[in-house]
Amino acid sequence: MHEYWKQFADGLALERFMAAVENEAQPLGPPDTTLAIRLAQDELLQGLVPPADVAAVAWQLVGRFQACSTHDLALVTALYFLQAREVPLSHLEPIRRDARFLAQHWMTNGHASVPVVTRFEQLLFEQFS
Secondary structure (H helix, E strand, C coil): CHHHHHHHHCCCCHHHHHHHHHCCCCCCCCCCHHHHHHHHHHHHCCCCCCHHHHHHHHHHHHCCCCCCCHHHHHHHHHHHHHCCCCCCCHHHHHHHHHHHHHHHHHHHCCCCCHHHHHHHHHHHHHHHC
């Protein structure tokens, strides 16, 4: 624990500190891409997006987020479909709130990092509340 405080004193952001403490059970990267696709498809998007589309996005993102948890990758993948676009995906409107609750649950249980869940919540709250 002393090492965490030392890093914090050396300029480690509070969010990174909390993520390090809370996510000891879920070491960062590389994520299990197959599981992340299933979590995004089945749990966050509730099967409303074709699996091939979810997989394509996840495989593109995994190269950019190699040091993240599997659940973080699932959240970022789902966010690609849930966030506002020029042509909103209106059939996803009913599940946005459920996805936000699930993200909070994952963070509380140490599966997803604080910064990713914070950003996920912030984007969906700002765009759809």
